[in-house]
Amino acid sequence: xxxxxxxxxxxxxxxxxxxxxxxxxxxxxxxxxxxxxxxxxxxxxxxxxxxxxxxxxxxxxxxxxxxxxxxxxxxxxxxxxxxxxxxxxxxxxxxxxxxxxxxxxxxxxxxxxxxxxxxxxxxxxxxxxxxxxxxxxxxxxxxxxxxxxxxxxxxxxxxxxxxxxxxxxxxxxxxxxxxxxxxxxxxxxxxxxxxxxxxxxxxxxxxxxxxxxxxxxxxxxxxxxxxxxxxxxxxxxxxxxxxxxxxxxxxxxxxxxxxxxxxxxxxxxxxxxxxxxxxxxxxxxxxxxxxxxxxxxxxxxxxxxxxxxxxxxxxxxxxxxxxxxxxxxxxxxxxxxxxxxxxxxxxxxxxxxxxxxxxxxxx
Amino acid sequence: xxxxxxxxxxxxxxxxxxxxxxxxxxxxxxxxxxxxxxxxxxxxxxxxxxxxxxxxxxxxxxxxxxxxxxxxxxxxxxxxxxxxxxxxxxxxxxxxxxxxxxxxxxxxxxxxxxxxxxxxxxxxxxxxxxxxxxxxxxxxxxxxxxxxxxxxxxxxxxxxxxxxxxxxxxxxxxxxxxxxxxxxxxxxxxxxxxxxxxxxxxxxxxxxxxxxxxxxxxxxxxxxxxxxxxxxxxxxxxxxxxxxxxxxxxxxxxxxxxxxxxxxxxxxxxxxxxxxxxxxxxxxxxxxxxxxxxxxxxxxxxxxxxxxxxxxxxxxxxxxxxxxxxxxxxxxxxxxxxxxxxxxxxxxxxxxxxxxxxxxxxxxxxxxxxxxxxxxxxx
Numbered sequence: 001x002x003x004x005x006x007x008x009x010x011x012x013x014x015x016x017x018x019x020x021x022x023x024x025x026x027x028x029x030x031x032x033x034x035x036x037x038x039x040x041x042x043x044x045x046x047x048x049x050x051x052x053x054x055x056x057x058x059x060x061x062x063x064x065x066x067x068x069x070x071x072x073x074x075x076x077x078x079x080x081x082x083x084x085x086x087x088x089x090x091x092x093x094x095x096x097x098x099x100x101x102x103x104x105x106x107x108x109x110x111x112x113x114x115x116x117x118x119x120x121x122x123x124x125x126x127x128x129x130x131x132x133x134x135x136x137x138x139x140x141x142x143x144x145x146x147x148x149x150x151x152x153x154x155x156x157x158x159x160x161x162x163x164x165x166x167x168x169x170x171x172x173x174x175x176x177x178x179x180x181x182x183x184x185x186x187x188x189x190x191x192x193x194x195x196x197x198x199x200x201x202x203x204x205x206x207x208x209x210x211x212x213x214x215x216x217x218x219x220x221x222x223x224x225x226x227x228x229x230x231x232x233x234x235x236x237x238x239x240x241x242x243x244x245x246x247x248x249x250x251x252x253x254x255x256x257x258x259x260x261x262x263x264x265x266x267x268x269x270x271x272x273x274x275x276x277x278x279x280x281x282x283x284x285x286x287x288x289x290x291x292x293x294x295x296x297x298x299x300x301x302x303x304x305x306x307x308x309x310x311x312x313x314x315x316x317x318x319x320x321x322x323x324x325x326x327x328x329x330x331x332x333x334x335x336x337x338x339x340x341x342x343x344x345x346x347x348x349x350x351x352x353x354x355x356x357x358x359x360x361x362x363x
Numbered sequence: 364x365x366x367x368x369x370x371x372x373x374x375x376x377x378x379x380x381x382x383x384x385x386x387x388x389x390x391x392x393x394x395x396x397x398x399x400x401x402x403x404x405x406x407x408x409x410x411x412x413x414x415x416x417x418x419x420x421x422x423x424x425x426x427x428x429x430x431x432x433x434x435x436x437x438x439x440x441x442x443x444x445x446x447x448x449x450x451x452x453x454x455x456x457x458x459x460x461x462x463x464x465x466x467x468x469x470x471x472x473x474x475x476x477x478x479x480x481x482x483x484x485x486x487x488x489x490x491x492x493x494x495x496x497x498x499x500x501x502x503x504x505x506x507x508x509x510x511x512x513x514x515x516x517x518x519x520x521x522x523x524x525x526x527x528x529x530x531x532x533x534x535x536x537x538x539x540x541x542x543x544x545x546x547x548x549x550x551x552x553x554x555x556x557x558x559x560x561x562x563x564x565x566x567x568x569x570x571x572x573x574x575x576x577x578x579x580x581x582x583x584x585x586x587x588x589x590x591x592x593x594x595x596x597x598x599x600x601x602x603x604x605x606x607x608x609x610x611x612x613x614x615x616x617x618x619x620x621x622x623x624x625x626x627x628x629x630x631x632x633x634x635x636x637x638x639x640x641x642x643x644x645x646x647x648x649x650x651x652x653x654x655x656x657x658x659x660x661x662x663x664x665x666x667x668x669x670x671x672x673x674x675x676x677x678x679x680x681x682x683x684x685x686x687x688x689x690x691x692x693x694x695x696x697x698x699x700x701x702x703x704x705x706x707x708x709x710x711x712x713x714x715x716x717x718x719x720x721x722x723x724x725x726x727x728x729x730x731x732x733x734x735x736x737x738x739x740x741x742x
Contacts (some may be wrong), residue, residue, distance in 0.1 A: 001660055013724045047727020107381050222724065337733075338391055358728035360717075 003249075007221030016226035017049040023233050027053035030232050031178065031321050033171060034192035035062030035119055035349025038221045042354040044222050054233065057185065057321035060174045060277065061192050063139035064091045064347035066320060068273040069309055071167040072097035074302040075136050079105045079112050080167060081300065085128060088136040090114045095346045098307045118150035118164070125154065134296045137164040141195045144168055144285060145259035148266035151287070151294050163296040166286060169272050171195050172203050172228045173283035177274075179211045180192040183322045188232040190218035190225065193247040198263075200255025204243045212241045221246040231273035266291050276309060276316030313342035318351055325355040332360060390629055390733040433562055433641075434458060434488035437555055456491030458482060459550040467514065467544060470584045471599030475517035476546060477676060480604045482551040484625040487606040488679065490561035490613060491553030494524060498532040499548040504539040514545065525604035527551070533722065553606075559613060565621035566642035570710040571688035573681040575608065575695060576601065576702035577654040578631055582673035583662045594665070598658050601702070603677030606698040612681060615694035619687035624677040629733065631641045633672070634680055635718045636732045646718040647728065648708035672733055682710060687740075 006012070032038055038058045041047050049057045060066055076097050078084035086102070093102045093114065106112035106143040111131075115121055118135050125133035147164060154162040171192060178186055191204060196217045204215045214235035218228030228246040237244060245251055263285070272284025287295045297303055309315070313331050317323040325331050325344070335341040337353055344350035385392045389530035391566070435458035443453035462478045479496065485494040498518065502511070523528050580601040587596045605625060613620055624634045631653065639646045655663075655670045663670045677700065683691045688706065718730040 001657065001664065004664065004684075008723065010723050017724075043728060044722050044724055046726060048726040049724060103383055103385070104379065104381075107379070107383050210691070338395070357731045360729055 004221065007219070007223040009223060012223045013044075013046075013049070013226060016223065016230055020054065020226065020230050020233060021051045021324065023230060023237060024051050024054055025237060027055070028187055028233055028236050029055045029057055030188045030190060030229060031057040031059045031186040032190040032218070032228075033059040033061040033175065033227070034190075034195070035059075035065065035351070036194075036221070037190060037192070037218065037225055038062075038351050039226055039349055039354050040220055040222060042351075042358045045358075046222055050228075050229070054229070055185075057228075058324070058351040059189075059346040060178070060274065060319040061140065061171065061195075062168070062319075062344065062347050062349040062351070063143065064095055064272045064341040065315065065350045066169055066174075066277070067072060067092070067095065067138050067167045067343065068275045069097055069307040070137070070273065071077060071303055073099075073103070073305045073307050075102060075165055076100050076105055077302050077305060078134055078300050079110045081106070081110075081132070083132045084300075085111045085113060085124055085131050085133045086136070087113050087115045087118075087124065087133065089116075090136070091347050091349075092136055094340075096340055106156060115217055119153065122150050122153050122157075122159065122162060124172050125159045126157065129161060131161060132299070133162050133179075134233070134300075135162075135164045136167070136181050138167045140171055140192070141198045141263070142192075142269065144263045145198060145256070148262040150261065151266045151291055154294060155291065160293065163294045163299050164265075164287070165296040167272070168267065168285035169274065170269070170283055170285065171199075172207060173280050174274065174277075175204075175207055176211075177277065177280050177283070178320050179207075179213065181320055181322070183320075186213070186321060188214040188236050189216070190228040190232065191215050191243075192211055193217055193219040193224070196245075196251045196255065196312050198256050198259050198331050200260075201245060201251070201253045202255075203231065208241050209336070214241050215243045217243070217245045217247050217251050219250065224247055233246050236281070274319070276313070276319050278316070310341050315352075317344035318342075318344050326359070328352070332356060374516065383711075386627065388733070390633065394732070409561065434485040435491060435551075435553075437489050437562075443543045454555040456486050456489040456553045456555055457550070458484060458485040458489075459548065461546060461548040463543065463546050465543065465584065466549040466585075466588055469588050471580070472584075472602035472676070473514060473517050474545065475514040476521045478547040478549045478604055479518050479521035479527070479529075480602055480676060481627070482549040482681075483527055484605045484676075485551040486551050487604075488561070488623045488625050489553075489555065490559035490609065490620075490623070491555045492550055492610070493527045493553040493606050494735040495552045496522065496529045497548075497550045498529050498587060499550075500532070500534045500537045501542050501546040501548075501602050502582070503542040503544050504536055506544050511545065514547075518547075521604070525606060547571060556613075558618060560618060561620065561623050561629065563622050563638050564642035566638060566644050566682045566710055567621065567684075568619055568644065568710050568712040569685050570682040571685050572635075572646065572648070572708040572710065573683060573688065573692055573695065573704060573707055574631070574653065574707045575605070575679045575681075575700070575704045576677070577656050577659070578626070578675060578678065579655060579659040579663065579670040579673035582630070582661050585674075586666070587662065590716060594660060594662065596658055598662065601675055601677035603700055605677065605700055607680055608679070608695065608698045611694045611698045612691050612715055616683055616691040618682060619684040620691060621684065622682040624680050626678045626680065628674050630670070630672045631678075632669075632730050633732060635730065638680075638682070639718050640716050642710075643715050645711040645714040645716070646708060648718060648720050650720045651723050652705055652707045654703055654705060657734070671730060680707075687707075 121135035216228045216231045243276035267285035340346045344352040433457040440453040467474045483493045584598040584600040695701040720730045
């Protein structure tokens with residue numbers, strides 16, 4: 001496949017691994033932000049190709065994993081209503097809330113549908129004017145533009161039977177939360193390439209400066225990731241702390257301006273709860289007052305639903321990189337993909353699920 | 364909905380009180396369903412049940428050993444010579460499978476063709492020569508007779524192609540809304556030639572694993588025309604009968620062919636995991652040896668799916684002794700139902716029950732059973 005095969009090329013991968021071995025003279029801890037990157041690392045065993053003094057710490061960038069239990073509970077409550085068609089990306093359907101996941105709601109008769117784009121949900125709202133169509137708008141800056149477009153489109157069409165349940169989060173505040181933690185070990189970041197394709201690189205410069213950490217915008221294929229690690233290690237070794245672009249075939253420094261404008265038109269920055277981490281100020285998106293009529297939390301009486309996280313689950317420590325999945329006592333025993341205690345075991349991008357799928361033998 | 368709801372009980376969602384779609388997905392949840400409900404009830408009766416579309420192997424009379432799950436039950440016919448459970452005498456293979464595909468017609472096939480080939484292939488995986496099929500139809504009130512005629516004609520053509528006869532059947536009609544157009548069940552009987560002994564129990568360390576062709580065509584072809592997901596592609600289902608191919612392989616390898624499994628739901632990953640677990644063996648697969656065509660690979664990339672888990676309807680894996688692997692592979696090459704057959708791995712005595720995938724860069728990983736169905740990724 002063009003644009004993919006060359007980034008999975010074994011020669012290139014081995015060459016980069018050798019360059020990393022040559023460049024790294026000291027131990028360094030690098031966090032890859034995005035769950036997609038974690039998945040590639042574990043799937044291809046890239047971490048095993050690195051010299052032992054280089055540790056990769058898996059970051060909080062899995063949209064499914066960081067969606068708080070209470071958002072799932074609200075989704076479950078809305079999806080169970082008879083007038084509602086509840087639309088979600090597939091990954092979210094299996095994430096456990098306090099008592100149920102969305103698939104269970106479906107098996108109990110709720111009209112829960114897997115869609116591939118929020119625009120599919122808008123089309124459903126047009127097709128079923130007598131039903132309430134709700135889209136579960138989760139994710140980072142990558143999914144926000146399409147969700148914003150869906151709201152803009154629904155407003156244009158006056159589709160008052162359409163709404164979104166928003167649980168959007170932003171990457172830079174999460175990075176700061178990781179760096180501010182007294183337990184922090186992270187010395188450099190691989191930033192999530194697809195997020196940067198939307199936001200550009202400017203948001204990351206203050207972080208690199210304030211915390212003196214190198215940040216390398218990184219893609220998702222094996223060659224991309226090793227390239228990102230190499231660039232990060234070179235910065236660390238040279239004492240630099242800059243924002244560099246290791247994913248220039250996709251990311252422009254200024255990002256995608258029209259997409260950012262759509263986000264800004266529909267959403268405003270708000271405090272957000274993160275699963276396992278808690279509330280981080282100014283770390284999420286909420287609908288602006290001008291689009292409040294499309295807010296499912298206002299349309300349905302769910303604002304009172306709150307939930308605590310299961311105590312056995314150390315998702316918070318996993319998501320902040322304080323612990324690795326194999327260090328969790330529940331891993332593979334109390335917590336498996338069939339009986340997940342926390343979201344990192346559910347999502348294909350979750351660190352625990354990646355370890356369970358690919359590394360179980362190391363238990 | 365009241366507003367004092369405060370939920371905080373981390374009840375494991377895995378303990379479902381009701382049937383979930385994933386219970387039929389060919390993954391771990393289905394395995395749990397079979398092992399938790401069906402096998403305890405049916406396992407020790409004289410005819411044993413059943414993996415999805417497949418069946419437990421009959422374990423002779425009054426044995427307390429649980430049956431090793433296999434695609435078809437192999438049953439001794441009383442009064443034909445040998446004591447039951449032994450190799451002499453006539454042995455029949457028996458299997459059943461139900462078909463619920465959406466859409467009913469897809470590039471490269473339709474539900475009727477699947478219903479015939481699915482059951483024919485399950486018989487062939489027991490080394491049997493498929494002979495007779497039953498056809499049961501569950502029809503929804505209001506379903507188009509024209510479509511039904513097309514499906515039935517397609518079944519008839521498939522039966523001719525596979526060399527089997529549909530000899531009995533049943534029809535039920537349910538109220539509109541109680542079924543989705545048409546569901547088909549087929550059961551099949553075949554006879555197992557003298558000396559043929561195909562079973563996961565015969566898999567042993569050193570066995571070479573052969574794959575009869577490229578992966579994922581059926582699953583991606585169906586997905587490409589599914590409501591809400593339609594994408595442009597030239598993909599066609601690999602739906603095909605495999606009994607002729609098996610016959611050729613057995614002619615070349617004889618008893619050196621230890622086990623066969625067709626790849627259906629859950630794809631190559633599910634088939635290998637089932638066998639690793641049933642045969643209590645370790646399996647090592649060279650990921651770069653597994654053929655996937657460009658259109659399938661692209662469609663999978665687009666949706667974030669792994670072709671190793673995507674459904675097939677005309678592919679099999681064979682576990683063959685190392686001495687005869689080349690001979691069997693050559694016989695596969697010579698047969699039109701094998702599309703670029705290859706050697707993909709070996710059986711080991713290490714990591715029993717696990718499938719280990721050797722990656723393109725050296726480090727290996729586990730090829731696991733999925734919990735439920737494969738879900739397209741978010742971003």
